[in-house]
Amino acid sequence: xPRLDGHRLEGLIRAEFERAGLCEESATWAARxxxxxxxxxxxxxxxxxxxxxxxxxxxxxxxSNPAIRTVQRRAATALLDADHAIGHHAGSAAIALAMxxxxxxxxxxxxxxxxxxxxxxxxxxxxxxxxxxxGFAFTNADALIRAFGGRRALFGSNPICIxxxxxxxxxxxxxxxxxxxxxxxxxxxxxxxxxxxxGLAADASGAxxxxxxxxxxxxxxxxxxxxxxxxxxxxxxxxxxxxxxGLEILPMYRAPIEARRxxxxxxxxxxxxxxxxxxxxRSRLRSVVERTRAEDGGGRVMVPGDPEKxxxxxxxxxxxxxxxxxxxxxxxxxxxxxxxxxS
Amino acid sequence: xPRLDGHRLEGLIRAEFERAGLCEESATWAARxxxxxxxxxxxxxxxxxxxxxxxxxxxxxxxSNPAIRTVQRRAATALLDADHAIGHHAGSAAIALAMxxxxxxxxxxxxxxxxxxxxxxxxxxxxxxxxxxxGFAFTNADALIRAFGGRRALFGSNPICIxxxxxxxxxxxxxxxxxxxxxxxxxxxxxxxxxxxxGLAADASGAxxxxxxxxxxxxxxxxxxxxxxxxxxxxxxxxxxxxxxGLEILPMYRAPIEARRxxxxxxxxxxxxxxxxxxxxRSRLRSVVERTRAEDGGGRVMVPGDPEKxxxxxxxxxxxxxxxxxxxxxxxxxxxxxxxxxS
Numbered sequence: 001x002p003r004l005d006g007h008r009l010e011g012l013i014r015a016e017f018e019r020a021g022l023c024e025e026s027a028t029w030a031a032r033x034x035x036x037x038x039x040x041x042x043x044x045x046x047x048x049x050x051x052x053x054x055x056x057x058x059x060x061x062x063x064s065n066p067a068i069r070t071v072q073r074r075a076a077t078a079l080l081d082a083d084h085a086i087g088h089h090a091g092s093a094a095i096a097l098a099m100x101x102x103x104x105x106x107x108x109x110x111x112x113x114x115x116x117x118x119x120x121x122x123x124x125x126x127x128x129x130x131x132x133x134x135g136f137a138f139t140n141a142d143a144l145i146r147a148f149g150g151r152r153a154l155f156g157s158n159p160i161c162i163x164x165x166x167x168x169x170x171x172x173x174x175x176x177x178x179x180x181x182x183x184x185x186x187x188x189x190x191x192x193x194x195x196x197x198x199g200l201a202a203d204a205s206g207a208x209x210x211x212x213x214x215x216x217x218x219x220x221x222x223x224x225x226x227x228x229x230x231x232x233x234x235x236x237x238x239x240x241x242x243x244x245x246g247l248e249i250l251p252m253y254r255a256p257i258e259a260r261r262x263x264x265x266x267x268x269x270x271x272x273x274x275x276x277x278x279x280x281x282r283s284r285l286r287s288v289v290e291r292t293r294a295e296d297g298g299g300r301v302m303v304p305g306d307p308e309k310x311x312x313x314x315x316x317x318x319x320x321x322x323x324x325x326x327x328x329x330x331x332x333x334x335x336x337x338x339x340x341x342x343s
Numbered sequence: 344x345p346r347l348d349g350h351r352l353e354g355l356i357r358a359e360f361e362r363a364g365l366c367e368e369s370a371t372w373a374a375r376x377x378x379x380x381x382x383x384x385x386x387x388x389x390x391x392x393x394x395x396x397x398x399x400x401x402x403x404x405x406x407s408n409p410a411i412r413t414v415q416r417r418a419a420t421a422l423l424d425a426d427h428a429i430g431h432h433a434g435s436a437a438i439a440l441a442m443x444x445x446x447x448x449x450x451x452x453x454x455x456x457x458x459x460x461x462x463x464x465x466x467x468x469x470x471x472x473x474x475x476x477x478g479f480a481f482t483n484a485d486a487l488i489r490a491f492g493g494r495r496a497l498f499g500s501n502p503i504c505i506x507x508x509x510x511x512x513x514x515x516x517x518x519x520x521x522x523x524x525x526x527x528x529x530x531x532x533x534x535x536x537x538x539x540x541x542g543l544a545a546d547a548s549g550a551x552x553x554x555x556x557x558x559x560x561x562x563x564x565x566x567x568x569x570x571x572x573x574x575x576x577x578x579x580x581x582x583x584x585x586x587x588x589g590l591e592i593l594p595m596y597r598a599p600i601e602a603r604r605x606x607x608x609x610x611x612x613x614x615x616x617x618x619x620x621x622x623x624x625r626s627r628l629r630s631v632v633e634r635t636r637a638e639d640g641g642g643r644v645m646v647p648g649d650p651e652k653x654x655x656x657x658x659x660x661x662x663x664x665x666x667x668x669x670x671x672x673x674x675x676x677x678x679x680x681x682x683x684x685x686s
Contacts, residue, residue, distance in 0.1 A: 076419035077449030077617040105448050106420030111618050134579070147635065150644040154635055162575040164582070172578065174571040221565025228517040228647035231635075232505040235515065236477070239507070239628055240618045274420040275454050275583045285578065288588055292490065292497055292574075301493040304571035 002327050003319030004047075008340040010035040013050055016334055020057050021064045026089040033088035037120040038320045041311025042175075044184030045120040047320065051329040052253070053086065053117075059258040062086045062116050068093050071113070076105040079241065080112045084260050087118025091137065091265055095124040098269035099131060106274035107133075112265040113241035117141075117252060121161035122175035122308075128269040129163040129171035132278050136268035137161040137175075140237040142261075143246040145179050146217045148224040151206035153217040155246040157183060158233035163305075165272060167279075167286040170312075173305035178230040179218035186215045187253075191325050237264035318342065345670050346662030347390075351683040353378040356393055359677055363400050364407045369432040376431035380463040381663045384654025385518075387527030388463040390663065394672040395596070396429065396460075402601040405429045405459050411436050414456070419448040422584065423455045427603050430461025434480065434608055438467040441612035442474060449617035450476075455608040456584035460484075460595060464504035465518035465651075471612040472506040472514035475621050479611035480504040480518075483580040485604075486589040488522050489560045491567040494549035496560040498589040500526060501576035506648075508615060510622075510629040513655075516648035521573040522561035529558045530596075534668050580607035661685065 010031045017027035030053065038046030056062045066085035070078055078097055082090035094110040101108025118124070118139055125135030141156030157179035163171045180200045189196055189212035201215035202208055209215055220226025238245040241264035250261050272278045295301040315321075319342035322330070330337040353374045360370035373396065381389030399405045409428035413421055421440055425433035437453040444451025461467070461482055468478030484499030500522035506514045523543045532539055532555035544558035545551055552558055563569025581588040584607035593604045615621045638644040658664075662685035665673070673680040 072618055074449030074614075074617045075447060076444075076451075077613065079618045101419075104418060106417030107450070107452050108419075109450050109613060134583075147638060147644045150638045152638065154638065154644075160572075162578070164575070164578045172575070174575045176565070176568045176571060180565060221568050222519075222523060224645075224647075225519045225564050228519060229503075231646060232507070232515070232517045234631075235505070235507045235628065239624060239631075240477075240615070242619050242623070242627075245631055270420065270452060272583070274417045275415055275422045276585050280585070281582060284585075285582055288577075288582075295490060295493045295495065295497065301490045301497075302567075303574060304567075 001321040001323070003321050003342040004337075004340040005319050005342050006035045006039045006315065009047060009320065009337070012334070012337055012340055013047065016054065017057065020054055022057050022062070022086070023065050026064070026066065026086050029092045030086045030088040033092070033119045033123045037123055039312050039315050040120075040122070040308040041315070042120050042308065044182050044188055048188075048323070048326045049117070049119065051326065051333060054333060055257050056116065057086070061258055061260055066090075070097070076101050076108055078108070078110045080110060082112050082115040084114055084116060087116045087139070087263060087265070088123065090115040091118045091124040091267065092127065094265060094267045095127050095135070095137070095269060098267050099128055099133060102133060102269045102271045107268060107270035109266070109268045111237070111240040112267070113243050113262070115263045115265055116261060117263060118265060120175060121159045122163065122173050124267060125161045125163040125175070126171055126173060129165045129173075132165055132273065133269040133271055135161070135163040135171070138233045138236050138266040140234050140243075140245065140249065140264050142249040142251045144183055144218055145220045145227055145230045146202055146206065148220065148227040155227070155230040155234050156249070157218050158230045158237070160229065160233060164285060165278070165282050166289060167282040169286070170305070170309060172285060172289065172303060173308065175304075178220055178226040178233065180221055181218065183218060186212045188323070191323055236266040240264075240266060344664045344666065346664050346685045347680075347683040348662050348685050349378045349382045349658065352390060352663065352680075355677070355680055355683055356390065359397065360400065363397055365400050365405070365429070366408050369407070369409065369429045372432040372435045373429045376435070376462045376466045379466055382655050382658050383465070383651040384658070385463050385651065387525050387531055391531075391666070391669045392460070392462065394669065394676060397676060398600050399459065400429070404601055404603055413440070419444050419451055421451070421453045423453060425455050425458040427457055427459060430459045430482070430606065430608070431466065433458040434461045434467040434610065435470065437608060437610045438470050438478070438480070438612060441610050442471055442476060445476060445612045445614045450611060450613035452609070452611045454580070454583040455610070456586050456605070458606045458608055459604060460606060461608060463518060464502045465506065465516050467610060468504045468506040468518070469514055469516060472508045472516075475508055475616065476612040476614055478504070478506040478514070481576045481579050481609040483577050483586075483588065483592065483607050485592040485594045487526055487561055488563045488570055488573045489545055489549065491563065491570040498570070498573040498577050499592070500561050501573045501580070503572065503576060507628060508621070508625050509632065510625040512629070513648070513652060515628060515632065515646060516651065518647075521563055521569040521576065523564055524561065526561065529555045531666070534666055579609040583609060
């Protein structure tokens, strides 16, 4: 597989976005978010999505010059209208506002209306936790999780992300979909031509399937629990931002590429030092985590975010591996991407 | 089975608590929380726990005259020291403070140190949602969820509860443990002598079991996802309140009844009208919920909290059913409980 240097790739993606007319701020946040996500090993939500995002910029689904504005604001809460900005930009503006509110109030919560796909939720919550906050990030998505007891998907595989600052390493980071796997992993399974493990997906009639090409919906974690979480995350996102919910949201890939999706997000940043000494918290969390990692002699038990930290270290050494199909798309966009190849 | 009238039972429980020396405010909140929880059908966290709580009051594990005090406070955040109050009182004080903060700031987040078992998380979040807030309630507990990849439980089956106000009926209420079943359901299984469904529990060596008597730990929902959620809920509870985590917490039943457990909770209340018109939100949420309930012709798909609403309606008519063992315990405490029997 071709392997790409993350730093060079980020510059090239930013340049291609700007060449397509995307404003500098959007291009910068989107390139940073995508590359950081791929460096963390989350191939389903990182640079593999760049060709799709570029088409969405060119078609106008993503607004190239968004005027993100604050619609409501109190001491600890705000509602942003993202004006169809690329989600990485909208989300970064929202988590920055949440931290700004938290500076005085102790915490800030920001709902975002009229956004687009934002990649991995962890990208935003981590920004807050690197600055000493507990970070929270949620988004809705088109309907994809089978309703418990039903035969259709009514709500998205809406992710929940919570992060916390930790001594001496990147923050603790839980970033999970409420489905057993994310849809983009089905997409990668189709590209790789590999079957899915059983129990993860169902076809259009609601019958279980391991064929990624036949998969039409995903099974929630814990049956009614994952389904319930996806609905309540929808409440935090679309219901507070008054945007479309689940079935009302156009699908990411199958809808006309110029159609606007009006994705809603929800973010919170909570200053640890509003509760206790930040340094004490960071040290204690690290020691709880180290005790956990040492379980069973070590090496067997991880904490959330550990697989991503291992991937980050490996990809710093070896670059980001690309599957053949997205790599062909990158080269079709610009032969300049060759210059990011790790020699 | 004997069936008890909820209203009369609440008065009798309050009176017995006060007779044991518990202060009026603690007795009132605890009786209300327990009966409301049983009325909502959650037998594992309702009045069945009254004999245990009464022993904990008499032994001093629960402080009969707690001085709950605010240790830290900003515009939107606070840390409470519950002074070993019964959890129903500590949690109600905390959610009230969260709503007080939200009145000005739009939202409030309150961590609680040095508390005790609080029953069902929904009891607190519902108080916020009945007053127009999105409600959040979390607690930690002694270690009970098998660590993903490990053979021991390191963290509790820490619940996550999110509620939202809805037009014309009680709020939407998701209240779930991060394990596939709650521990108190294992306890009820032991009492009833019924085996557990497979895949829910493991014995002390970490091997799967369906025998409730052999069950020593619980399996998380979604494997690493439920385990990760339980750890991050621990961060929101014990790490912000600087209380004991998972393995450091004494077990509810097996520890000496006088030993204090220092349970930590975390609550948030967020005013819907800080984001958009409350009435619009309530109506729209109801219509999304009704659309969901009508799926597949109706009757098959529920939303979180629906089973509890059905149980509440049935128990208003027929009373709260009691298992034989707890009922004998009630009568041993006081023959006056006979007067709550539904004739």
